[in-house]
Structure formats: structure tokens, C-alpha cells
Amino acid sequence: MFETLKSAWHVPELRKKLIYTAFIILLFRIGSSIPVPYIDITALAQYFDSVSNTMLGFMNVFAGGGLSNATIFAMSVTPYINASIIIQLLTVAIPALERMVRDGGEEGRKKLSAITRYLGVALGLLQGYSYYVLLRSNSLIEYTDFWHGLVIVLTFTAGTALIMWMGELITKNGVGNGISILLFAGIVSRGPAMVSSLVEMIRGGLSWVVAALVVLVSLAIIVFVVFISDAERRIPIQYAKRVVGRKMYGGQSTHLPIKVNASGVMPIIFAASIMSLPATIKMMVNPQAGSLSDTIFNWFSSNHPVYIVLYILLIFMFSYFYAAIQFNPIEIANNLKKNGGFIPGFRPGRPTSDFITKALGKVTFLGAIFLSIVAGIPLIVGALNSSLSSVALGGTSVLIVVGVALETVRQLESQLMMRNYKGFLE
Template sequence: MFDTFRNAWKIQDLRKKILYTVMVIVVFRLGCAIPVPFIRPEALQAWVGETGNLLGYIDMLTGGAFARCTLFALSVTPYINASIIIQLLTVSIPALEQLAKEGEEGRKKLTRITRYVGAGIGFALAIAYYFLLRGQGALLYTEGASAWFSAVVIVLTFTAGSLLIQWLGEQIDVKGIGNGISLLIFAGIISRWSSVFTSAKNYLDLAAEGETKYYFFLPLIVVLVLAVIVFIVILNAAERRIPVQYAKRVVGRKMYGGQSTHIPIKVNMSGVMPIIFASSLISIPGTIGSFFPTLYDSTVHPVWAAILGAFQYSGWAYAVIYFLLIIGFNYFYVAIQYNPVEIANNLRNNNGTVPGYRPGKPTSDFITRVLGKITLVGALFLGIVAVMPIVLGAVTGMNIALGGTSLLIVVGVALDTSRSLESYMLMRHHKGFLE
């Protein structure tokens, strides 16, 4: 990977793209430090930072901008939500499905629709964020004309920030090295990793004061993190190849077809989406408990206290439910991405067959079985990576600041960016650069 980046720097056009991408990321980080007026962010930071809270998870994706109430507090969240919604609606609404099949022009229309939906979601989230700030006493003005003016300024600023981030991501796609939104998420997560070194230093100080167990736990966690990174790299590249044989056919005096190829099915075809879905869903009880602290009192609300206690981040029930949700969402996401019947029909229409299986339903059933097995492996992989920090925290008694979701996103984006640079260099026919 490092050789790829070094060799890419030698190409002038690619060097300009890299510098442009770096400039956009710098602008993004500056926006994450510009405070929105009429807000006291210190009133929100401690509450958002609670582990297992949905708002804390959003703060992780925004690189800490959410808790600091800065210009880019909403980050790419509206755009990601809009993309997921449009992707799901494409499966269920025929008009959107038709646009997806119209090639480049249809994709442009879907991108425009996604942009408008993202703007609407950003405006709605900005209003919700304003009322959250108001409820936590983080606003400077809450009465009279000043309150109305400050509300308009705050909501419009957060909305404009979300649209600006969306535009920055698109500029990286057009003028940079691609993967714009993913790179912005990458930059936000990396900016938070300084807390990892702070936590390590604190545990080393505890070990020096007599808690010698941390001399064993810290190296163990470092080794496990490195093993997880290697595991992520291997699983991201792993795929099952279904062989396909195309029949020969004679057209005039020429013979066409007869070649052998394959259908690649990636083990981790859903990426981090199942983890994002599962994290958002399982964090809802903790977020509700943050709004109503009295629900944790077992003497007043015994049922709610038991439910919220089961959804504590450090609890085993949380880990088990989280793991099962990841598996369920992984199957769901793969089901809307892959249609075995459509794949089998396309093969039959192009005189292609899977060796050993008749065209039509037998081929569709075979692809369904293969998808089920591959999806299970990918789901278990995602579940283990996501749950491992929780298990390690429960066993060692340490607060593992480096989450599995962060590692998946960072490593995945780094690999995708490296592949994009390799493709660009191969397209320019620079032989030997990738050797």
C-alpha cells in the first residue's frame, strides 16, 4: 500500500489529485473547528461522550465535531442516511429501479435525488439538534426575539455545513482521487485516535502505581488490534468465484463464445453498513435513558431499569444482541444487493451456465445457497470485529477507545483508496510501478 502511494506521487496528474484531496480534507478539519454562534458546547460534551450512547456514536463519525457544536457537527450523516434510503427505495419503487438501470444518465438523476433528500434530512437533523441543545441548556438565548434569531442562525448553519460537506465529498470524487465521502469519514475518525494514546498513557501510569496487570493487558490489546487489521485486510479481499461457461455459437463464418469466466462474490460485500445499522438501533435505549435519567432508578421504574441495564455498553446482553443484529442486518443488506433469480436469468439469456447445474431455477438455487454460506462468514467476521472491544473491555476492565467499527472503516477506506490509485496508474500504462 505504501509503495502504491509513493509511486502515485511520481505521476504529475495523480500528484495534483492527491494534493487537491489533502486540501479538501484540511478544509473539512477546519470546518470541524469553527464554532456555531449562540451555543455553549461544554454543556453537551460530557453527555455526548457517554459510551453506548447513539449521540456518542454520531460524534465518533463526525470526528468530535458533534459534541463541540461546530459548523460540520452533522458531518456526512445526512448524506449517508439519504444514500441508504434511496438505495432501499430503489428496490421497492419501480421508477427508481428503472433509473438505476438507465446507465450513467440514470445514476446522475439518482445522485441528484439523493442530494435533495440529504438536504431535507440535514435540515430535519439540524432542527432536532437545536432542540437537543436547548434541552441540555447549551443555548445562550432561550427567550424573546433573540431566541428566535439564534434558532434560525443555528439551524441554517448546521444545514449549510452538512451541504458543504456533501459538496466537498463530490469535489474529491470529481477532481481528487475518489471515495470522497469515505475519505472525510476516515479523516474524522483518525482525528479522534489521539484519545487512544491518552488512554494508553493513563493505564501505564496506573501500572506504575502498582496495577501491574496493565503491563500484560496493554501489549495483548496491541497484538489483538494488529491481528484484527490483518484479518480485515484478508477478509476484504476474499471472494468466492462461481465458474461460468458460455456456449459456443456460430454467426456467419465466425464462432463466438465458448470462454470460461466466473462470478465473484465477496465475503464482506456489505462493508460496514450492518454495523452502522446495528449500532444505531441498539444505542436507542441508552439514548432514551440519557434523556430520562430517572428510568435507571430500579425503585421507581423497575422494568425500565432492567431493560436499560441490559443495554449497557459493557454488559454481555448488549454484546450478544449487538452480534445478532449485525448478522441479521448483514443478511438483509445482501438480500437487497443480490438477486439470484436475476443473475440466473441473465446467464441464461447470454447462453451462460454454471457447470453441473441446469439454467433457470437450479442455477438460481445454487447461487442462493452460495450466497447464504458466504453471507454467514461475512456476518460472523463483522460481528467478531465489532464485539471484540466490548468483550476485551469486560474481561480486562479497561475502556477500549479503539472500536471495531473505526478499524473497519479506516482499513476499508485505505484499501479502497489504494486500489483506486493502482487503477489510475494502470490506466496510464505506467509499467513497473506496481511491481
């Protein structure tokens, strides 16, 4: 990875992209340190210390500490991710949106991106209002009249819109996927705080053996993620010989690669975003302690068994959803048939598509199990030992950070290859 960054730095065009990306990340971190006016930051920090083991604390990790400091970027990328989930599901369910993507070309994709942005701003407004209700109900706001509340909510919403714009700027002019890069920056910024909390727990009496075990598990997760990210199932493909004019084509063997974790970190991000909705609703409703609604909302705390089970089920669902979007077995089988290709042991057409579908299902199942292990085990550890909850929440964070880093490095490597490939003329 460091060699790739070093090589990219020596290419003027890539160096400009890297500097541009770093500049946007710097602006994002500055915005994540600017507090919204009229909020008691000291009392808010104490409040978040008391809810660090809940879903609210998990959302704070995704926001890079923005929620606990009530900054202008407190909503982070969560509204945009939720909007992307909704639009992608509606694209499958609504024929008009599906035609827009399939037949509209670049113009259709631009329209769909605009719809996603508008929905993201609307969800940012809803989430900002929910957070304002939470602050007001806990007496964390200096002024509770309408106009001061309007300023606070609109500031949160404007921060959401600004984050989406910055993410698109990185995607267009920088390196990697902009929203993923900003999510990566927010999570990494919480790394020192997590290390500090582990040190404080050691000073407070936590066994060195347990602390070392946590560190070793974290390193093992990183190695496991890197290994599985490169794993793939290779389906052999043979092309028949055919004569065109005086030349003979085909006859070679190749393979169709199906990655074990083809969807990357997106199922984790989408599942975590959806599981954050009950916490958002709880902030808006603010149920009375001990009531039935409060009990139900507590089921969606990150250390509750109901939350862990639903979280893993959503990871499986989005893994298969992304596999269905990325691979169309019928289209692959038709393309092989047109080009004289076939899978040894299977007839072209329907038998080939059925075999690819079956193989894709098995590989996707293994990928979903991998994501569930990496994201679920740290949560289970946090549920069994509440003192490790703040550290255990880093399991999903590690997966996202490693996944985004690997994907960004791959994009850099592909761009380096394009610029260094001399071609057959030289």
C-alpha cells in the first residue's frame, strides 16, 4: 500500500488528486470541530459518556465524534447512505426508475443522483430535528424558543448537504469514492480516543491479558479482512475454435472470477445505517424511561441480542442484494454463447446460467458469513462484557476502514497501470 502511494505521488496528475483529496478531508475535519451555536458542549460530552454503549454511541463513531460535540457535520454521511439505500430499493421496485437507469444512460444516472441528493437533504433535516429534540429534552440547549431551534436544525441540515457535495468533489476530482473516504476519515479520527479508552480501562483494573487479547483480535480481523477481500471463485471457461476468413479465433481457456466479498463494505454500511433509524426515532419521540416504547427502543441498543440478530440478517440481505445487482447470470450466459464460450460440463444457455447462479449463491453466502463474523463478534464481546463495549464497537469500524483503504489503493494501482502501460507499439 505504501509503495502504491509512493509511486502515485511521483505522477503529477495523481499527486494533484491526492492533495485535493487530503484538502477536502482537512475541511471535513475542520467542520467536524466547529460546534453548532446555543448548545452546552460540556454537558453534551458528559451525556454521551453515559450512552457510549448504545446505538447513539455507535452513530457517534460513524460521525467521527461529531454527535458528542454537536458540530455542523454531526449528521455525517448517514442521511446520504440511507437515501442511497432507499433509492436503490425503489429502483428495483419501481419500473420508471429502473428504465431511467437502464435506458437513460449518463443523463438517467445524473437524474437518479439528483433524486438521491434531495432525499439525503430531507433525511438530514429529519435526523437533525430528531437530534435537536434529544438535546432539548435533556436540557442541553441554552435557548428553547422556535427561532433558536430553527437555526440549530438548519445548521445540521446544511452540514449534511455540504458533506454530500464534498463527497462528490472527491469522487470527481480526487481519489476513491468520496462518501466512503469521508466515512473512513471520520472513523479513523476516533482511533486515538478508542486507544485512550482502552488505556484508561487498563488503569482502572482491566487485565493486561484481556487488553492484549483485544489487540490481537483486532489485528487478526485486519489480516482476515485483507485475505478474504482478495479471495475469489474462478469458474473455468473454454472458447471454441472458429474460422473467420483465413484466421482462426478462440480455442483458449480463461476463467470467470467471482469475488467472495464482491460487495465490499457496503452491506455493513447499509445495515448499520438502517439499524441507526430506531435511535433516530427514539431521539425524536424521547419515550419515558421504563415505558413500553422505551423498552422496545432499548432492543436496538448495539449490545442487545435483538439488535445483533437483526444486524446480521441485514448484512446477509444486502450481500445477496448487491450480488444480484453486480452479476446477471442470464446475461453472462448469453454473452458466452454469442462469443463461442462455454463452461466445461455444461451446455450453453439455461444450464450455464443455472450453474453460475448456484455458484454465485454459494460464494455470496460465504461472503455474508465473513461479514457477519467480522461485524458481529465484536458486538457479542461488547454484550458479554460491558466494559469492552466502546472497544468492541470498533469491529465494524475496522472492516469499513480496511475495506475503503483496499478499494482506494486498488483504484490508485489501476490508474498507475494505465499511465505506465506502454503498449505494443513501443
